[in-house]
Amino acid sequence: MGLKLLKTKLGKIELETPIIMASGTFGYGLEKVDFIDIKKIGAITTKTITFSPWKGNPQPRIYETYSGMINSIGLQNPGVFYFVKNILPEIRKKYKKVFVSITDKTEKKLLEIVKIISKEKVDAIELNLSCPNFEKKRKMISQDPDLTYKVIKMVKNETHIPLIAKISPNVTDIKEIAIACEKGGADILSLINTVKGLRIDFKKMKVIDGGLSGPCIKPIGLKCVYDVYKVVNIPIIGIGGIVKGMDALEYIMLGATAIGIGSGFFNNPNIIDDVYFTLIKYLKENRYETIENIIGLLNEKC
Amino acid sequence: MENKICKIKINEKLEDVHYLMEFENNFKENFLPGNFVHIKIENNFLRRPFSVCKVNKNSIIIIYKVVGEGTEKLSKKKKNEYIDVIAPCGNSFPLFKNKKIAIIGGGTGIAPLIFLSEKLKNNKNEIDFFYGVKNKRFIFFNILPVRINFIFSTEDGSFGKKGDIFDVFKNFKDNYDLIYASGPKELLKKVSSFSEKIPVYISLENYMACGMGLCYGCVVKIKQGDDWTYKRVCKDGPVFNAKEIIWD
Numbered sequence: 001m002g003l004k005l006l007k008t009k010l011g012k013i014e015l016e017t018p019i020i021m022a023s024g025t026f027g028y029g030l031e032k033v034d035f036i037d038i039k040k041i042g043a044i045t046t047k048t049i050t051f052s053p054w055k056g057n058p059q060p061r062i063y064e065t066y067s068g069m070i071n072s073i074g075l076q077n078p079g080v081f082y083f084v085k086n087i088l089p090e091i092r093k094k095y096k097k098v099f100v101s102i103t104d105k106t107e108k109k110l111l112e113i114v115k116i117i118s119k120e121k122v123d124a125i126e127l128n129l130s131c132p133n134f135e136k137k138r139k140m141i142s143q144d145p146d147l148t149y150k151v152i153k154m155v156k157n158e159t160h161i162p163l164i165a166k167i168s169p170n171v172t173d174i175k176e177i178a179i180a181c182e183k184g185g186a187d188i189l190s191l192i193n194t195v196k197g198l199r200i201d202f203k204k205m206k207v208i209d210g211g212l213s214g215p216c217i218k219p220i221g222l223k224c225v226y227d228v229y230k231v232v233n234i235p236i237i238g239i240g241g242i243v244k245g246m247d248a249l250e251y252i253m254l255g256a257t258a259i260g261i262g263s264g265f266f267n268n269p270n271i272i273d274d275v276y277f278t279l280i281k282y283l284k285e286n287r288y289e290t291i292e293n294i295i296g297l298l299n300e301k302c
Numbered sequence: 303m304e305n306k307i308c309k310i311k312i313n314e315k316l317e318d319v320h321y322l323m324e325f326e327n328n329f330k331e332n333f334l335p336g337n338f339v340h341i342k343i344e345n346n347f348l349r350r351p352f353s354v355c356k357v358n359k360n361s362i363i364i365i366y367k368v369v370g371e372g373t374e375k376l377s378k379k380k381k382n383e384y385i386d387v388i389a390p391c392g393n394s395f396p397l398f399k400n401k402k403i404a405i406i407g408g409g410t411g412i413a414p415l416i417f418l419s420e421k422l423k424n425n426k427n428e429i430d431f432f433y434g435v436k437n438k439r440f441i442f443f444n445i446l447p448v449r450i451n452f453i454f455s456t457e458d459g460s461f462g463k464k465g466d467i468f469d470v471f472k473n474f475k476d477n478y479d480l481i482y483a484s485g486p487k488e489l490l491k492k493v494s495s496f497s498e499k500i501p502v503y504i505s506l507e508n509y510m511a512c513g514m515g516l517c518y519g520c521v522v523k524i525k526q527g528d529d530w531t532y533k534r535v536c537k538d539g540p541v542f543n544a545k546e547i548i549w550d
Binding site: 024025026027031032033034035047055056058059060061062063064065067068069071073076214215263265266267269270 | 303304305342346347348349372388508509510511512513514515516517518519520521522530531532537550
């Protein structure tokens with residue numbers, strides 16, 4: 001009964017539940033975390049993969065803040081060749097749906113990764129458009145609508161796999177970027193990535209710069225989903241600050257077809273069950289037949 | 303690795319900012335020396351990691367130092383209150399038999415070494431445990447294992463030998479088969495210099511986010527052929543072969 005209620009479709013991708021493990025906070029899904037029920041996860045998004053191995057940033061990489069954390073991991077990963085050969089087959093064995101997050105600093109490398117991943121059995125490619133310094137432009141791809149359109153179109157031409165565009169909230173108007181993604185051919189939108197932030201480490205007298213996540217960014221994520229839902233016709237994965245079941249419900253009612261769990265999992269390891277049972281309870285109590293009945297319930301298309 | 307709510311049996315000040323907490327052991331998995339527990343702090347986003355100091359059938363003991371907001375809050379927890387714990391986390395010290403072993407610890411860093419030495423002494427090892435602190439007040443005699451040869455040092459000479467525990471160890475003319483160490487980074491760096499000659503296993507500390515190997519937030523530079531890579535202290539560690547570590 002529960003599973004039927006929560007079935008949802010991200011474009012052509014059929015999910016058993018709308019619960020997606022977001023990129024970067026769940027590794028490659030292979031760590032032995034016994035207390036979670038994998039059956040309740042609709043899809044896993046891998047940690048971002050680049051063409052060559054990336055070593056990542058020096059320590060410190062994480063800092064706690066009020067109601068959240070700042071990270072600057074620097075996309076440490078073993079590169080696409082190692083990933084495809086040694087990691088992806090293991091992920092496939094464990095999860096029903098696998099989304100592979102990718103990025104790189106040049107068009108050439110990005111296309112190489114897309115070609116390699118497209119030969120594999122992957123349910124979606126998530127393009128992390130928050131990689132800084134793309135083609136030495138000193139900004140993220142998703143901070144420029146024209147560049148966003150161009151990169152997505154280029155990638156889309158190279159693959160038959162559904163394409164998710166993950167975009168940054170650090171822009172003047174996120175609607176403009178989301179529209180560029182849709183026009184470029186993105187099948188799904190993931191929003192939001194981390195919010196830029198910093199803090200001072202007084203012991204080391206250093207400025208710690210990075211991406212803010214956790215409950216403190218939930219209102220920003222909700223507002224982005226609310227605004228973007230109105231102006232696009234592709235499905236949205238709502239991400240940002242989900243630490244309990246009701247947070248997920250908020251994203252869905254504002255227009256998210258699925259939700260991504262990020263660093264909230266560190267704080268509440270029970271979050272998968274929490275989201276799962278909260279959604280079922282709400283749907284049953286209010287006599288909805290499927291979760292699809294409440295997507296965007298408190299929002300409307302323009 | 304499990305996630306449990308554990309009842310606090312004891313949470314008391316040992317000295318100054320040093321505390322001991324004993325809580326209910328309701329974990330199915332066995333704990334090994336070197337493992338840590340990841341404890342949720344009320345109204346803080348991230349958990350805090352603590353090395354396991356002792357494991358009894360029904361309880362787990364940690365010793366910790368109040369260094370910030372998280373440990374401050376933890377120190378205020380009362381007996382019979384509950385904590386949310388993810389454990390056992392991380393890898394463990396490799397164990398040997400019939401060896402002559404030096405264990406070197408500084409400050410509250412000795413916590414995992416206490417658990418370790420209890421295990422090692424049952425394996426017919428000959429153990430010298432070098433334990434250095436600032437002042438006699440910070441030697442917590444009650445939690446030290448019995449039937450182990452301790453060599454103490456204090457910075458001010460208030461107990462045992464005066465000075466740095468590493469210097470005491472260095473001047474202790476004996477041939478060891480291997481070394482285990484835990485404590486301040488400077489001490490571990492110095493102990494690591496012995497890893498050219500004999501195996502040296504050390505337990506590292508770091509700020510952690512997930513504690514489960516998921517986020518790559520708590521890394522250390524590790525040699526890899528002619529190159530190096532960042533490994534996770536929470537999952538690939540906290541115990542590392544000192545020979546592999548690149549100290550910054």
